[in-house]
Amino acid sequence: MVSNKPEFNIASLREQVFNYLKNEIATLGIRPGEALSLRKISEQLGIGITPLRDALIQLEGAGMVRILPRRGIYLREFTLKDIENYYDTLGMIEEHALQTAINRITPEHCSIMVDLNEQIKEYTRAETYGYANYMALNKAFHRVYLNLSDNSYLPLLWENIQQKLYYLPTNNIQTKEWDELCNDEHEYIIKALSARNLKLAVRWTKGEHLNFHKHEEFMRTYYGVSTG
The missing domain is CATH 1.10.10.10 (Winged helix-like DNA-binding domain superfamily/Winged helix DNA-binding domain)
Known part of the structure; x- marks a missing residue:
């Protein structure tokens, strides 16, 4: 057991x-x-x-x-629908947070995100995959702009959902292709935030990075859950 x-x-x-x-x-x-x-x-x-x-x-x-x-x-037995609901909720939280965070983002914040994404890339390129460290860096990346929201509950809600995804039973199969896709999406998020372009930032967070259907193929492999 x-x-x-x-x-x-x-x-x-x-x-x-x-x-x-x-x-x-x-x-x-x-x-x-x-x-x-x-x-x-x-x-x-x-x-x-x-x-x-x-x-x-x-x-x-x-x-x-x-x-x-x-x-x-x-x-509890989790289904693919549970994963979809979690990702949808994360997307809504980020969209709401960006409404006020977009006007508070600075070049320093973006520089921190660039550095975090580079560290994430190092983990994805490594032969020995440090998943716990990878997830900590990923969380730190998102928290940079989530913490700039004027609603202090949003980062807490985001972390609660993110932890559910992190600790869902998985096949422990992480693909380089998925890692690279997420890293690329991070770069587009940084560009949108640097330009303080809310529409573009929402597109690359909610519409792309946290889009369940875009990442569904990878999630089926990673989580190994049913379609119910």
Whole structure:
């Protein structure tokens, strides 16, 4: 059900268990639709039931597991439609954020984004793919302009959805072609923001970069989910 027993620090046990289980979900250590046994997991991890239960409740709040009274706890099975809805929501958040961020973007912000995109390219070119670092850089890229919105809730909403996508069960298959496409789209986003062209910025964020149908072929391979 789970991989080798990790070591946890007592101070933040619940959060560490939460993050550990998210990683197990992302790497298919726990399979979609699988029933989770509190007793077995607690024995395998060498922890008590309470922090494990708390972590699972946190996972339920993140939409990753279902807790069914008198039936058990199950890892939610995601479909391609879930992925589409997540991408559509990210696109709407970015479009709304850009309404005010576009007038606050500076050459310094764009320079930061250029640097981040170059770092992302280095990871995509590397033989050993550092996915966690890649995702952190990608998040930082988007947060540059999301943080400029006058609505402080939008970056938080964006991150909540983005985390769901990051921790969805996947086939762990990332293609260079998809990486290169995303890098190219980042460059067009930077150009649009540099020109403070709202229409163009929305096109390259919502209309291209976060367009589910444009990236659907890659997503089918990467997420390995059904079409329901």
